[in-house]
Amino acid sequence: MGNITEEISFKAGDVKGVILIIDKNEDRDEMIDFITEKEYHGASGVYYHIKNVNSETPNVYAGKAYHLGRRAFEKSRLIDVDKVILICLKTSLGEKEIVLMDENWRQQMEYLQIHDLRKRAFFGSIELGNTSVESQSLCKVDEKKRIKKFFEEAKLRLEEKLPKVFSKIEGELISNIIGVKEYIIPNRTESLWIKESVGAFVKKGTTAKGYSKDEEKNVFKGINLSHQREKTALMELGVLVKREAETDFIFEEDHLFSTKTEAAAILINRNQFHRKSWKLRTN
Numbered sequence: 001m002g003n004i005t006e007e008i009s010f011k012a013g014d015v016k017g018v019i020l021i022i023d024k025n026e027d028r029d030e031m032i033d034f035i036t037e038k039e040y041h042g043a044s045g046v047y048y049h050i051k052n053v054n055s056e057t058p059n060v061y062a063g064k065a066y067h068l069g070r071r072a073f074e075k076s077r078l079i080d081v082d083k084v085i086l087i088c089l090k091t092s093l094g095e096k097e098i099v100l101m102d103e104n105w106r107q108q109m110e111y112l113q114i115h116d117l118r119k120r121a122f123f124g125s126i127e128l129g130n131t132s133v134e135s136q137s138l139c140k141v142d143e144k145k146r147i148k149k150f151f152e153e154a155k156l157r158l159e160e161k162l163p164k165v166f167s168k169i170e171g172e173l174i175s176n177i178i179g180v181k182e183y184i185i186p187n188r189t190e191s192l193w194i195k196e197s198v199g200a201f202v203k204k205g206t207t208a209k210g211y212s213k214d215e216e217k218n219v220f221k222g223i224n225l226s227h228q229r230e231k232t233a234l235m236e237l238g239v240l241v242k243r244e245a246e247t248d249f250i251f252e253e254d255h256l257f258s259t260k261t262e263a264a265a266i267l268i269n270r271n272q273f274h275r276k277s278w279k280l281r282t283n
Contacts, residue, residue, distance in 0.1 A: 005083070006161055007038075009090075012153040013146060016090040018099070019157055024081045032073055035086075041069035043099040045088040046109045049129065050165060053082040058165050060120075061129030062113035064106035083162075087154050108137035108147040116155065119169055119256045122198050124177055126165060133258055141236045148237060169254065183278040185268065192263055192278070199256045200263035208240065208249040209268045227265040230257075240266070 008019040020040060022031065035041045044066045051059040065071030068086055078084075087109070089101040101109070111134045121128040137144065158166040183192045190208075193201040234240035239253045257263040264273045 008157050008161070010153050010157055012150040015146065015150055016097075017150055017154060018088050018090060019154060020086040020088075021161060022084045022086070024078060024084060028073060028075055028078060031084075032069055035069055035073070040086060040088065040099060041067075043068050043086075043088050043101075044106065045086055045099070045101045046106060046113060047072040047087065048083075048085040048113070049077065049081045050083040050085070050162075051080050051129070053162075053165065057124065057127050059127040059129050060117055060165060062110060062117055064110040066103075066106075085158070089150070104137045104139035104143065105147055107134065108139065108144055109151055110134045111136050112148060112151045115256065116151075118199065119201070119254070122177075122195055122201055122256055123169060125167060125169075136233050144236060145238070182281040184281055185277060186279055190267055191281070192260065192267065194260050199258055200260040201254070201256050202251055202263060202267070204251055204254050206251045206267070208251070208266055210248040224265070224271055227262055227271070230262060231266050234266075 005023055006019070006021040008021075010017050010019070020035070020038070022035075024031075032041060045068055046062065046064045047068060049061040049063070049072070063071065068088075071077075072084055072086060088099045089105060090097050091100045092098075114128075114130050114134050117126065117128050117130065118133070120126045137147075139147075155166060159168060177195070179195055181194045183194065184190065188207075190206050191203070193203075195201070231240065234255065235242070235249075239251060239255055240249050241252050242249050257266075260273045261271070264270050264277070268277055270277065
């Protein structure tokens, strides 16, 4: 029958989580019986489907589910899948622990999962199974930070158990990737790596253009609504931080934007990727 490779419990601050790494088996019913016995069949949470797990570029799909057994083990979704990974949140209810992840947590976790996988696909270490990018949850900033900490702790466990799929992302490797173009802003230190159809990548330490006092009165003047939301979200998560007593912003983490236009809007306060504002590094 399908057997459990690992059942990993972990803590992230004040919350507890569990990861189940399950080898896929042709007999789906036996897999369902197994997770039912473990009391995860009707649990809510997030999951990964991994295909070609031993290849150079495994295919990885991330999803969320109110009912993991029904969604993550749907027969049509299991075709060619080698491993199924479930990530759940354990919540105390009186003296009993229950497995429950509410919609805000599921939405934010899926956002973080897909964003992480997109960065891995940019580096060429995996193929991304998702075709769309999820938006962030509408929960409060403090809750987003708790969820991010939970996700990072879960990812550390996955890096240990499945390093081929979840290995650490090293920004220095980007210059060796085929199909990546590096752009820089003349007379400044910012740089942007672009891989067409995948996105635009900025490294930790990159500085975003500051705003004048007049612009600040109008909140990110000159950037359209979707880019305003993305900038606000990055600031809420601590990815983008405003320097004290300065107008510039600095990236505290590597970040992959969906498009070079989105990156340009935040880095140089432009709604379009104007080539005259950048120059292509050819050496």
